[in-house]
Amino acid sequence: MKDQHLISLTVNGEPHEVLAESRRTLADVLRHDLGYTGTHLGCEHGICGACTVLVDGVPARSCLMFGVQADGAEIGTVEGLADGDRLSDLQEAFSRRHGLQCGFCTPGFLMLAEAFLAENPGATREEIREAVSANLCRCTGYQGIVEAVTEVAESRRERA
Amino acid sequence: MSTTGTAAPATGAAVGHRVIGTSVRRHEDDRLLRGLGRFADDVDRIGQAHARVVRSGSAHAEILGIDTAQARGVPGVLTVITGADLAGIPPIPIRLPRGDEPAESLQPVLAADRVRYVGEPVAVVVAEDPYTAEDAAELVVVDLRELPAAVEATGTKPAATLEAGYGDVAEAFAAAEHVVELELEVGRHAAVPLETRGLVAEYDVAARTLQVWGATKVPVFNRGVLARMLGMPQERIRLHAMDAGGGFGARGEFYPEDLLIPWLARHLRRPVKWTEDRAESLVALNHSRQQRHRVAAAFDADGRLLALRDEIVHDNGAYLRTHGLLVPELTIGMLPGPYRVPAYHAAVDVVLTNKTPCGTYRAPGRYEGTFAREHLLDVAADRIGLDRAELRRRNLLRADEMPHVRPLRALGTDVVLDAGDYPGLLGTALERTLPWRAEAERLRAEGRTAGFGFAVFLEKSGLGPHETADVLVEPSGLVRVHSGGTSLGQGIETALAQIAADRLGVDDTAVHVVNGDTELQPFGLGSWASRSTVLAGNAVDLAAQAVVERARQVAALMLDVPQAWVEQDGAGFAAGGRRVELAEVAAACAPGSRYLEAGTAPGLQARRVFEADHMTYPYGVHVALVDIDRGTGHVSVLRYLVAYEVGRAVNPALVEGQLLGGVAQGLGGAVYENFHYDEQGQPQATTFMDYLLPTAAEVPGVVEALVTEDAPSPDNPLGVKGAGEGGITAVGAAVANAVRDALGLSGDVGHLPLGPGRVAELAN
Ligand code: FES
Ligand code: FES
Numbered sequence: 001m002k003d004q005h006l007i008s009l010t011v012n013g014e015p016h017e018v019l020a021e022s023r024r025t026l027a028d029v030l031r032h033d034l035g036y037t038g039t040h041l042g043c044e045h046g047i048c049g050a051c052t053v054l055v056d057g058v059p060a061r062s063c064l065m066f067g068v069q070a071d072g073a074e075i076g077t078v079e080g081l082a083d084g085d086r087l088s089d090l091q092e093a094f095s096r097r098h099g100l101q102c103g104f105c106t107p108g109f110l111m112l113a114e115a116f117l118a119e120n121p122g123a124t125r126e127e128i129r130e131a132v133s134a135n136l137c138r139c140t141g142y143q144g145i146v147e148a149v150t151e152v153a154e155s156r157r158e159r160a
Numbered sequence: 161m162s163t164t165g166t167a168a169p170a171t172g173a174a175v176g177h178r179v180i181g182t183s184v185r186r187h188e189d190d191r192l193l194r195g196l197g198r199f200a201d202d203v204d205r206i207g208q209a210h211a212r213v214v215r216s217g218s219a220h221a222e223i224l225g226i227d228t229a230q231a232r233g234v235p236g237v238l239t240v241i242t243g244a245d246l247a248g249i250p251p252i253p254i255r256l257p258r259g260d261e262p263a264e265s266l267q268p269v270l271a272a273d274r275v276r277y278v279g280e281p282v283a284v285v286v287a288e289d290p291y292t293a294e295d296a297a298e299l300v301v302v303d304l305r306e307l308p309a310a311v312e313a314t315g316t317k318p319a320a321t322l323e324a325g326y327g328d329v330a331e332a333f334a335a336a337e338h339v340v341e342l343e344l345e346v347g348r349h350a351a352v353p354l355e356t357r358g359l360v361a362e363y364d365v366a367a368r369t370l371q372v373w374g375a376t377k378v379p380v381f382n383r384g385v386l387a388r389m390l391g392m393p394q395e396r397i398r399l400h401a402m403d404a405g406g407g408f409g410a411r412g413e414f415y416p417e418d419l420l421i422p423w424l425a426r427h428l429r430r431p432v433k434w435t436e437d438r439a440e441s442l443v444a445l446n447h448s449r450q451q452r453h454r455v456a457a458a459f460d461a462d463g464r465l466l467a468l469r470d471e472i473v474h475d476n477g478a479y480l481r482t483h484g485l486l487v488p489e490l491t492i493g494m495l496p497g498p499y500r501v502p503a504y505h506a507a508v509d510v511v512l513t514n515k516t517p518c519g520t521y522r523a524p525g526r527y528e529g530t531f532a533r534e535h536l537l538d539v540a541a542d543r544i545g546l547d548r549a550e551l552r553r554r555n556l557l558r559a560d561e562m563p564h565v566r567p568l569r570a571l572g573t574d575v576v577l578d579a580g581d582y583p584g585l586l587g588t589a590l591e592r593t594l595p596w597r598a599e600a601e602r603l604r605a606e607g608r609t610a611g612f613g614f615a616v617f618l619e620k621s622g623l624g625p626h627e628t629a630d631v632l633v634e635p636s637g638l639v640r641v642h643s644g645g646t647s648l649g650q651g652i653e654t655a656l657a658q659i660a661a662d663r664l665g666v667d668d669t670a671v672h673v674v675n676g677d678t679e680l681q682p683f684g685l686g687s688w689a690s691r692s693t694v695l696a697g698n699a700v701d702l703a704a705q706a707v708v709e710r711a712r713q714v715a716a717l718m719l720d721v722p723q724a725w726v727e728q729d730g731a732g733f734a735a736g737g738r739r740v741e742l743a744e745v746a747a748a749c750a751p752g753s754r755y756l757e758a759g760t761a762p763g764l765q766a767r768r769v770f771e772a773d774h775m776t777y778p779y780g781v782h783v784a785l786v787d788i789d790r791g792t793g794h795v796s797v798l799r800y801l802v803a804y805e806v807g808r809a810v811n812p813a814l815v816e817g818q819l820l821g822g823v824a825q826g827l828g829g830a831v832y833e834n835f836h837y838d839e840q841g842q843p844q845a846t847t848f849m850d851y852l853l854p855t856a857a858e859v860p861g862v863v864e865a866l867v868t869e870d871a872p873s874p875d876n877p878l879g880v881k882g883a884g885e886g887g888i889t890a891v892g893a894a895v896a897n898a899v900r901d902a903l904g905l906s907g908d909v910g911h912l913p914l915g916p917g918r919v920a921e922l923a924n
Pocket of ligand 2: 649
């Protein structure tokens with residue numbers, strides 16, 4: 001018999017209830033039960049970071065978490081970054097600085113960078129480079145990603 | 161920092177509207193940044209079942225029996241199939257066959273009597289959900305009798321031997337003042353795109369049609385193969401190319417799963433989905449590169465090359481599949497590179513071993529050959545007592561020797577080096593990096609182990625024979641392009657939109673490109689070998705020109721003037737002070753319009769094919785500054801420059817992006833990535849903890865890209881050359897040369913990757 005649990009979680013401000021097997025990963029719950037397919041799976045063993053989402057504001061590998069562990073949590077995914085038609089400053093910067101090619105790793109990098117900048121508003125380019133080394137990208141060579149995050153860090157500091 | 165030369169204006173394009181040559185925003189970005197891309201695993205069909213492939217855990221064994229009873233008994237399991245169910249289905253075909261590949265070296269879809277590598281598919285379980293399928297797959301019992309595994313290619317009988325060359329090599333070596341010979345190896349590494357493969361197949365019983373999502377790279381070719389294997393007319397099969405998380409040569413070829421998933425969907429009359437996991441991907445997707453070279457060069461007293469010779473052993477893994485003998489052939493076809501080589505001979509033994517089969521990986525054959533040749537040239541320069549750059553200058557083909565016909569063939573076409581100034585680009589690259597030499601000196605004075613290295617390379621791109629494109633203008637003003645190219649993350653949608661926009665005089669955002677849909681573009685050959693911008697781009701250009709011509713005819717009727725008076729003016733046509741917009745012309749082409757002449761086809765659209773006889777040959781220079789930790793053997797690459805002549809950049813930012821990404825990948829193969837095996841043929845790199853992809857911490861903080869457009873290709877109207885591979889080609893060579901320089905070696909580095917163990921050994 002499958003052991004199923006009714007869990008409730010909020011994704012990008014939207015409340016959801018979902019029946020999940022204990023062993024079902026948060027990534028599968030988000031992607032396949034709730035339709036937030038923007039979160040990607042590149043390795044399913046915690047190395048690539050493509051599946052990074054925010055769980056109560058903290059970046060987490062959704063492939064390494066079970067859906068049931070997110071019961072009651074606030075989840076942030078890539079779908080929640082843009083404000084309607086308007087992309088966020090970070091999304092804009094990724095496009096401007098050529099921080100994506102195939103775009104598969106991009107949701108993970110965006111969520112990682114959002115959380116990192118929230119916690120380290122004063123981060124330098126070198127610190128940002130170190131932080132984004134948590135995730136893998138096979139296409140860009142990382143330069144555009146680092147530049148995009150650095151640019152946003154600077155402009156947010158100016159505005160603050 | 162980067163520089164881009166100015167492009168020559170396109171022939172006959174609308175005045176005052178230059179879209180080609182501009183770094184417009186990528187069309188792909190908006191959806192990808194919002195998480196709205198459509199990747200293979202994002203597709204879900206109602207009622208779909210999930211497949212899990214059972215793979216061999218043994219490198220070489222006889223299959224005595226496969227017991228599926230227990231797996232079938234798991235609630236939720238729909239079926240379990242083995243090789244016996246696929247009797248009569250031919251093996252996996254080679255996409256670019258030469259015709260002399262030994263038939264027995266092809267891979268069966270499911271191994272029936274013998275397994276030849278760990279990861280080889282032996283059975284498939286289909287269940288209601290993927291978790292159940294995975295559980296049940298564990299219960300399939302494969303009874304094996306172990307056989308000895310061949311892990312070493314050297315000393316094993318080759319499945320094929322290829323040769324190439326010209327001139328009297330033996331005589332040249334006999335007469336030479338200097339002869340340098342090295343033994344060099346390149347490790348086994350591969351494309352490893354971040355998105356694993358995935359497929360969803362659905363069979364419509366009533367219409368007897370099959371749809372497949374997720375086959376992105378060569379969908380039209382794959383459709384043909386699938387049709388033959390399933391015994392269906394190919395017109396009843398539709399393959400949807402989708403967003404793909406990187407390709408780099410490996411993803412999207414026809415693998416066993418490309419037959420298995422559609423076969424199961426038809427068999428079960430239910431949609432079937434399969435998503436490869438990373439552990440599978442690292443043993444199932446094509447590996448590449450593994451070669452051993454015994455390379456030698458003969459020089460006269462002045463350091464002029466008299467002859468080049470190479471004996472190669474190519475470890476191709478267990479089967480010839482997808483690319484057959486193409487990589488070894490390209491290795492020997494491209495080895496002389498940009499040099500004047502009076503006599504040449506190379507032979508390559510293609511050996512089958514009990515490892516994952518090999519195919520292409522970005523710059524196939526050139527990454528390996530460039531390392532062998534350029535490392536040899538550094539050792540030779542030191543032995544002859546010549547400056548390393550000077551030795552190259554004496555031997556690089558000069559601009560006045562172009563075009564240069566080399567009596568060799570590569571990819572089935574003659575090698576005709578089309579245009580370029582190789583010594584010129586070398587000079588520019590070395591001048592740009594002059595301060596790096598001083599920096600290396602400074603670091604050494606501080607007691608660090610720093611080194612400077614560079615390498616020159618020749619690439620190839622734009623392989624034909626043809627590519628087809630449709631350009632359609634809608635009355636709304638929207639332009640659609642149906643191309644045979646496919647999007648593997650390189651930004652081809654944007655580049656093709658720019659080309660169409662440039663011709664039609666519209667904004668590039670008005671152009672919507674659909675790539676790789678077999679229904680919309682049944683003649684497409686796909687994206688590989690840096691061919692898309694060259695082939696698909698020129699096809700779009702031709703189709704757009706045809707649309708402009710047709711539009712001019714109709715505009716003349718609308719303006720009631722002779723056609724010769726009508727001028728293209730931005731997104732419209734003008735004559736005698738009056739003007740009609742392109743969109744209005746499109747509306748005037750609708751059935752019932754008074755401007756649609758009787759007997760002419762409605763709609764404003766054209767389909768054109770672009771054909772190419774030769775490839776085109778871009779070239780470049782890579783320069784590296786490294787710093788070695790003698791204690792740990794770690795090589796850090798402090799600075800890197802890639803200089804590349806691209807003929808003409810449709811979108812300079814995209815070209816630069818290709819180069820920077822290529823450098824990072826190349827660094828992986830130069831320092832970190834290695835698929836290693838134990839003596840039983842068990843793969844030791846089956847997770848990202850063992851197979852080390854470079855991260856932002858390993859790639860130099862700034863890689864300089866120098867894109868030049870000095871030598872547009874004379875072989876295509878746009879003058880473009882492919883940009884997909886030049887970023888990676890010479891990384892192994894440049895890093896190896898820099899490491900050798902840092903350590904002050906008189907000999908060579910031996911092999912790539914230059915992992916810590918190897919470097920520490922060389923350092924002491
Ligand atoms: S998929 Fe979660 S870290 Fe790679
Ligand atoms: S953009 Fe392709 S993996 Fe990062």
